[in-house]
Amino acid sequence: MELQEYAGRPAATGGRAPDPVNAPMIRHWCEAMGDANPAYSGPDAVAPPAMLQAWTMAGLGFSGNGNGNGNGSAARPGRSSDYDDLLARLDAEGFRSVVATDCEQDYLRPLRPGQRVLFDAEIESVSGRKRTALGVGHFVTTRMDLRAYDEAAGEKPEEAVRVARHRFRILKFQPGEAEPKPDGGSGTEPPLRPRPVVNRDNEGFWDGVAAGELRFQRCAECGVPRFPWLPGCNACGSSAWTAEAASGEGTVYSHVVVHHPLPAAFRAGGPYAVALVELAEGVRIVSNVVGLPPDGVRIGLPVRLSFERCDDELTLPLFRPATADDLPPLRIPVTRTLIVAGAIASRDYQDVHHDAELARAKGAPDIFMNILTSNGLVGRYVTDWAGPKAVLTGLAVRLGVPAHPGDELTFTGRVTERVTERDHDRLTVAVTGRTRRGAHVTATVRLNVPVPVPRPVPAQENPVPEGPA
Numbered sequence: 001m002e003l004q005e006y007a008g009r010p011a012a013t014g015g016r017a018p019d020p021v022n023a024p025m026i027r028h029w030c031e032a033m034g035d036a037n038p039a040y041s042g043p044d045a046v047a048p049p050a051m052l053q054a055w056t057m058a059g060l061g062f063s064g065n066g067n068g069n070g071n072g073s074a075a076r077p078g079r080s081s082d083y084d085d086l087l088a089r090l091d092a093e094g095f096r097s098v099v100a101t102d103c104e105q106d107y108l109r110p111l112r113p114g115q116r117v118l119f120d121a122e123i124e125s126v127s128g129r130k131r132t133a134l135g136v137g138h139f140v141t142t143r144m145d146l147r148a149y150d151e152a153a154g155e156k157p158e159e160a161v162r163v164a165r166h167r168f169r170i171l172k173f174q175p176g177e178a179e180p181k182p183d184g185g186s187g188t189e190p191p192l193r194p195r196p197v198v199n200r201d202n203e204g205f206w207d208g209v210a211a212g213e214l215r216f217q218r219c220a221e222c223g224v225p226r227f228p229w230l231p232g233c234n235a236c237g238s239s240a241w242t243a244e245a246a247s248g249e250g251t252v253y254s255h256v257v258v259h260h261p262l263p264a265a266f267r268a269g270g271p272y273a274v275a276l277v278e279l280a281e282g283v284r285i286v287s288n289v290v291g292l293p294p295d296g297v298r299i300g301l302p303v304r305l306s307f308e309r310c311d312d313e314l315t316l317p318l319f320r321p322a323t324a325d326d327l328p329p330l331r332i333p334v335t336r337t338l339i340v341a342g343a344i345a346s347r348d349y350q351d352v353h354h355d356a357e358l359a360r361a362k363g364a365p366d367i368f369m370n371i372l373t374s375n376g377l378v379g380r381y382v383t384d385w386a387g388p389k390a391v392l393t394g395l396a397v398r399l400g401v402p403a404h405p406g407d408e409l410t411f412t413g414r415v416t417e418r419v420t421e422r423d424h425d426r427l428t429v430a431v432t433g434r435t436r437r438g439a440h441v442t443a444t445v446r447l448n449v450p451v452p453v454p455r456p457v458p459a460q461e462n463p464v465p466e467g468p469a
C-alpha cells in the first residue's frame with residue numbers, strides 16, 4: 001500500500017480521555033503557562049481552550065519515547081491499527097524523528113470540570129517525500145472530532161455533544177540530511193541585519209532614532225521639508241536647516257515584496273515588504289512594513305511608525321498598519337523550567353521536551369518547547385489582552401524556529417478583523433512569537449468579546465479629489 005493510501009483511514013476510534021476535565025490539571029497548566037485568567041478557576045471555571053489537546057494525550061506509558069518504563073510500546077487507547085501501521089512504516093523507512101509543525105483548533109463549546117472527553121480521528125493526508133529545514137520526511141495530517149458529556153452530573157456517553165475540532169500536522173523525518181539552517185537552529189548565532197553607515201550628513205537622523213524619533217530636515221530659508229538627509233536644499237540651495245520629528249503617520253506610496261534570494265539576515269523571517277512610505281509631513285522614506293503578511297501591503301495603506309528592535313545593538317524605524325489595534329508586546333524568557341513544565345502540564349512526555357541528551361541524539365541542539373505550550377502561550381497572550389470575558393473560538397498555529405532554553409519569546413499581535421454582532425465583537429487576531437532566530441510561532445486566534453475592547457482610532461482617509469460631475 002502506498003503511503004498516501006492511508007488518507008481517509010481512521011487514526012483513532014472510540015477514544016476516551018484518560019481523565020475527566022478537572023481543576024488540578026487546569027491549575028497545573030495555568031501555572032506552567034503563567035496564565036492568571038480568572039475564567040479558569042472558581043466554581044464557574046472553564047478549561048483554557050488552548051489546553052484542548054492535553055485532555056486526549058495518552059500519557060507517559062504511551063509516548064513511545066523509549067524511556068525504559070517498560071510499556072512505551074503499548075497500544076494507545078483508541079488509536080487505530082492503520083495509524084500505528086503508518087507510523088511503523090515511516091519508522092522503518094528511516095523517518096524516526098517526529099516534530100509537530102502546525103495545528104488548527106475550533107472550539108464549539110467550552111469544556112468544564114466534570115466533563116468527559118471522547119474523540120475520533122482520521123488520517124487526513126500523508127505528504128510525499130519533502131525536504132525541509134529539519135531533514136527529509138513526510139507530513140502526516142490528522143483530524144480529530146471531540147465530544148464531551150457531563151460525567152459528574154450523571155450524563156451518559158451517548159449524550160456527548162460536539163465540543164471541538166482539531167487538525168494536527170506532524171513531520172516524520174530523518175535528521176542529518178538537513179539543508180544548511182539559515183535560522184541558526186544548530187545553536188549558532190544568526191547573521192545580523194546590515195548596520196547603517198552613519199556619517200556627518202546623516203548623523204542627525206540616527207541621533208533621532210536613538211531618541212525614539214524619526215527626524216527629517218526642513219530648509220531654514222524656504223521651508224521645504226526633505227528626506228533623506230542632505231547637506232543642502234534641493235529647492236533653493238540653502239545649507240541652513242532645522243530638524244523636526246515626524247508624527248509617525250504615513251501611507252504606503254509604493255512597495256515591493258522580496259522573495260528570493262533573501263539576504264542571510266532575513267531568511268528566517270521569510271519574504272518581507274520594502275515600502276516607500278509617504279509621511280504626513282510630505283517626505284518619503286524607504287522602510288519595511290511589518291505586522292502583517294507581506295502580500296497584505298498595498299499602495300495607500302495607512303501605516304504608523306514603530307521602532308523595532310532588530311538585535312541587541314540595532315533598532316530601526318519601521319512601519320506597521322495603522323488601521324487595526326495592536327496588542328502590547330509580551331516577552332517571555334524561555335527557561336528549561338518553562339519547557340519542561342509546559343510539556344508535563346500538557347501530558348507530553350516526548351523526550352525532546354525534557355531530556356537534553358536525547359534531544360541532541362535526535363539532531364536538536366537542546367530540548368525545545370512543545371506545540372501545546374506554544375498554543376497555551378498564544379492563548380494566554382490574547383486573553384491577557386482581551387480580558388476574562390473573552391471566549392476563544394479558534395486557534396491556528398504554525399511553528400517556525402524551535403524555542404530552546406535561553407531564548408526569549410516576544411509576542412506581538414494585532415486585530416486583523418472585527419465584526420460587531422448584537423452582543424459581542426467577533427475578532428481575529430494575528431499573533432507572532434519571535435525569538436532572535438526568527439518566528440517561533442505564527443498564529444491566528446478567533447475570539448468573541450462581549451464588552452468591546454477599546455476601538456482603534458479610525459485612520460484618517462485621504463481626501464478624495466472632487467472631479468467634474
Ligand code: ZN
Nearest residue numbers: 219222233236
Ligand atoms: Zn530651501
